[in-house]
Amino acid sequence: MSTLALMSTLGRRDGDRSGLGMLVIALLTVLLAVSVLVSIVIGPTGVGLPHLIAYLTGDLAAMDQQNRIILEAVRLPRTGMGLLIGAALGVSGAMMQGLFRNPLADPGIVGVTSGAALAAVIAIVLGPTLLFPLQAFFGEQFLPLMAFLGGLGNTLLLYAIATRNGQTSTTALILSGIAIAAMTGAATGLLIFIADDRALRDITFWSLGSLSGATTAKIVAILPFVAFVLAIIPFVARGLDALILGDAAAFHMGVPVQRLKRLTILAVAAACGATVAAAGSIGFIGIVVPHLLRLAIGPAHRFLLPASALGGAALLLLADTVARTIAAPAELPIGIITAILGAPVFLMLLLGRQGRQAMEGL
Numbered sequence: 001m002s003t004l005a006l007m008s009t010l011g012r013r014d015g016d017r018s019g020l021g022m023l024v025i026a027l028l029t030v031l032l033a034v035s036v037l038v039s040i041v042i043g044p045t046g047v048g049l050p051h052l053i054a055y056l057t058g059d060l061a062a063m064d065q066q067n068r069i070i071l072e073a074v075r076l077p078r079t080g081m082g083l084l085i086g087a088a089l090g091v092s093g094a095m096m097q098g099l100f101r102n103p104l105a106d107p108g109i110v111g112v113t114s115g116a117a118l119a120a121v122i123a124i125v126l127g128p129t130l131l132f133p134l135q136a137f138f139g140e141q142f143l144p145l146m147a148f149l150g151g152l153g154n155t156l157l158l159y160a161i162a163t164r165n166g167q168t169s170t171t172a173l174i175l176s177g178i179a180i181a182a183m184t185g186a187a188t189g190l191l192i193f194i195a196d197d198r199a200l201r202d203i204t205f206w207s208l209g210s211l212s213g214a215t216t217a218k219i220v221a222i223l224p225f226v227a228f229v230l231a232i233i234p235f236v237a238r239g240l241d242a243l244i245l246g247d248a249a250a251f252h253m254g255v256p257v258q259r260l261k262r263l264t265i266l267a268v269a270a271a272c273g274a275t276v277a278a279a280g281s282i283g284f285i286g287i288v289v290p291h292l293l294r295l296a297i298g299p300a301h302r303f304l305l306p307a308s309a310l311g312g313a314a315l316l317l318l319a320d321t322v323a324r325t326i327a328a329p330a331e332l333p334i335g336i337i338t339a340i341l342g343a344p345v346f347l348m349l350l351l352g353r354q355g356r357q358a359m360e361g362l
Contacts, residue, residue, distance in 0.1 A: 021303030024296060028310035032083075035317040039079040042321055044328035045070055074214075081214040081222070082320050083313045085275040086285060088226045090312020091233065092268040093286025094293075094305050098240035099264050100170055103294055104350065107272045107286045109174060110265055111154035114181040116276040117207065118188050119150020124202045125195045143206075144218070144277035151273030154180060159265060168261050170247075208333030209282035211320050222274040229271035230309060236264055237301035244299060282335050284342025285312050291349055315341075 041049055047070055051063040055071055092107040100109065108114070123146040127135040135142045158180055162173035192203060239260040242250035251257050275282075289311040290304065297303050319337040326332060 017298040017300065018303070021297045021300060021307070024293070025303060025307050025310065028307055028314065032310050032314040032317075035314040035321075036079055036083065039082060039317040039321050040071070040075045043070075043075065043324055047071055047075060077216050077219060078211050078214040078320070079317065080219050081278060082211050082317045084219065084222055084226045085211075085279055085282070086313035086316030087309040088222075088229055088271040088275050088312075089282065089285040089316070090289045090308040090310075091229060091305050092272050093312070094290035094301070094308035095229075095236065095240065095264050095268055096286070097290055097294070098243060098299075098301055098304075099261065100174070101244060101246075103291050104287065107268050109177055110269055111158045111177050111180055112151040112269050112272040112276060113281060114184040114188075115154025116147040116151035116273055117281065118154075118184040118191075120147040120206055120277075120280075121188050121191045121195075121203055122146060122150075124206070125191045125199050141217075141221075144221070147277035148273045151276055152269055154184065155265065155269035155273070159262075168258060168265075205333060206280040207335070209280035209335035209338075210323075210331070210333050211279055212324075212331060213279075218278045222278050225270045225274040229267045232263060232267055233305045233309075234302075236260060237305055240264075240301040241299070280333075280335070282316070282338055284338050284346060285315055288342045288345050288349070289315060292345070 037049075037052075040052055041047055045066075047067050051067045052071065054063045055068065089107070093105075096105040096107050096109060097103050099105070120143060123131065123135070123143045127142060131142075138145055158173060158176050159168065161176045161180075162169050192200065195203065239250065239255040239257075242253045242255045243257070243260070245253075247257050250260075272286075290308045293304055293307045293311055297307065316334070316338070319341060320334050323332045323334045323337045
């Protein structure tokens, strides 16, 4: 029996997609392993599979110094950071879509992207002048730190605005997010207007996203935030399933709705803020990957969340491989590749029946 036939059979059995969900997770795990291998081996300077095997087995005599340096300083950190960022974006998108009961929701809806973008532009434009003491103190970590604090601070502000008497209104959160995004966008535009040519180049490159600055230090910095959002999957999956029926129904089913909202929003904000700080803005992964998987395996979050993490990581690693090889030795910003891949898929989903229903729910 072919894989497609097996998936169809598993998906039809009494409406239970558990078997299909486990199969998709297994297939995505294999895809991720292949993506990791491709990301490490393929690039402008080829590092052959024998060299990688020799490095992993400790047989350093079988590889030259150049390949070892490429692996340790470039490929392994870049692959590791891409894996973490892709997983964080994928699972964060699935959580936001479940929380807002809308398959077109995105982590940016809670203000992470707009807040991080404003803070990053402030760091780039004012870092050499008004904020020079801070820039000198933090060094290369100044921009990522500012972006992270901007994203997290914006999210906390939105959450405070949308919460009254301990109750967080989803509608108020979305509308407040639109208003805050407009204000931060205006401030960002003003800073871009006064920026010099150097700052404009840095802003453009950062806004399109890239893994080129991957280092072990950045991986260590974002690892706790990504690990946190992945670790809460078992604790929020059942609650997100219940939220499909509405807040009131979920509450009567024993789900602590407000605690679930706080935990999910803060975890997504921290994880996405850290990833945006490390690699800039990378779009569409948080929307397209969870949406496609939901169409394939259904809305059960115990399968959807881990599958989204695996799918997001695999997609980002493959997109990064394309970005650094398609125009070698130059490198395209990875945001261009994810937009080229994701935008057409997103439009098809948007024009479909479920997409129109989702738009009605925004």
